[in-house]
Amino acid sequence: MWKKIKYIIETHQLRKYFGKNLKAVDGINLRIPKGTLFTLLGPNGAGKSTTISMLTTILPPTSGTAYISGFDIRKHAKKIRQIIGVCPQELSIYGNLTARENIYLIAKMHKMKKIDYKERTDELLGKMGLTDRADDKVSKYSFGMRRRVNVLMAVVHDPEIIFFDEPSTSLDPQSRRVVWDFIKEFQDKNKTIILTTHNMEEADILSNYLVIIDHGRIIANGTADELKGTLGRGDIITFKINSYMHSGDVIPRIQGLDFIDSVYTLDDKTIELRAKDGLRRISEIMETIPTRIYDLSVRRNSLEDVFLSQTGRRLRD
């Protein structure tokens, strides 16, 4: 019987353990409304791909429940497979087929009609700038081109829910933009998109909503602005001080300034501070420091900082 589904993806205490000790996914609760571009942000090994594997019916969970469009992933895998598209993190393409053939293969597996998938494939290849090379074997493609084919294979059948597992990893900035624009288009068409990444810029630009995952657990969630807001607004200034001073000697002086939100040390010689309007008032800060400084950088508050403040580690290290 048809029933109204509030969330197109809903999980409850979803867990996946590999062996006894490796808790790859450790109790994840998600509620994703239709049409959301939902990002799982987290460092290597956080459990992003494992979560995707469970949601895409490849990996049975150790415990917990997950519903995709109201279908239980354990019981109605086949129904789910009809409405999802998956772009795996690895290049899962056939090197000895052409880009077109690779895409046709998935279209056929979804029982699409030839006239439909032919037209759609041409359109998709055009969007990714692959039209000229569409009939070359993929093994002759550059890495970036292969990644684009990898992405296209996920969407040829126009699925309702699309999973992109690190679609832009190790792409150059230009190709990355192409992929981002491509993903955004689906967002505009009210498709639900689950994206994983450890690129905070990508998460920031694309997501409607995001969760930060670490060690298989959600450590923060919200929109990008909400998350950044938890850290206070303003600029982040980082610098190193001269060798004979210790950061501990310097911090109290900076704290004296009234426009400083917070100041802390990253290591013995590195100091980071947050300040409203910090860039403009940087000279005032420098005046309080009785030694030479170097490696000065000023940047906007980012999701990286959210991660840092939650875990004390950087996303990539």
Add this chain to the structure above:
Amino acid sequence: MIAYPVLLISMAFFAYGNSNYNTIDIFTITVINNDLLDEENPEFARNETSIFFCDAISSKEYQNTLIIEGINIHVLETAIDLLNSLRIDAIVVINEYFSEALYKSPTHEDKLPIVDIITKDNILILAELSLIVVEIVNSISFNITGAPEAEIQSATLGGLYFDYTLFDLLIPGIIIGSLSICMSLLAIAIAKEKESRRMHRLMTTPVKRRTIITSIVITQIITAIIQFFIAVLLSQLLGTHALANVNWNVIFFIAMLYNLSSMGMGLILASFVKSARNAALISFIITFTMMMIGENYTIPGEMAGSAFIPNTYAVDAVRNIMLFGRIGWDIIGFDIIFLSLFGMTTLIIGLVSFNRKYAMT
């Protein structure tokens, strides 16, 4: 794909080049030398080469295989009596034109250096003895310019007859061996799909897992069929003397039965290996071991464990059909039963373990 049979052949020669046929049996033979002096042409050193032959066959080199029960001490009739009463295992008869034929004497230009081998009913002794005789004759004719190759005529008293080269004896092993490679191919193909995560991609589509695995297996079965024909074609091109009226249909049937086991074992292997590299490595070791234990390239003897290896039965059946034209249920029936059971069992275990690996329906 062409590369595999070639690889197997070189492997076979390698295997032979380094072994003394690995036999455990010692058998007793008697030699009759009919290569007599020719009174009309005394200038030809007849006898010389046949005596050399007799020396060679009774030399140290073969003392682990042969016990010589006299050279020229029996006439054919008494020798056959000995054979029938199981006192000896084989008779080797050197043809009367042996030396002359080797030297291409003008008066006997059309004659061939012929050696007959006769056993009671044991074709395996026949086969093994043929190899030894061919080896000796070739080593003799190698030293004579323009000498023709020896002709070996072998027969059992029961009437089985053959006329082989070493290569002929290897052919059945090569045909079956080329199919055991398909186990590797299947395991590697699946491991590659897994490793590249293409398997995962395929499995997120509505196509059933059963359909996916079936199509991979069918691809490999087609490869196996092509392999079979390549091996057969190659054996013909390289000149086998297998029986002219060989029943290829039955050989093909046996080969495909054997291939069931290959597919089953390939699936089992694929369900636990992590990478294509591992699949290749492990399956090569398994294939090679099976060929050795299954005596693909050696004369069937008592290789330990050979009774549990499908190769043994497949090669045995193909040898019987191809070389001896023996095709009756009493001869190859057990081979067929073993191959069917083994093939079905491994195939079922393989499919079950594959399905368990991808447990979600």
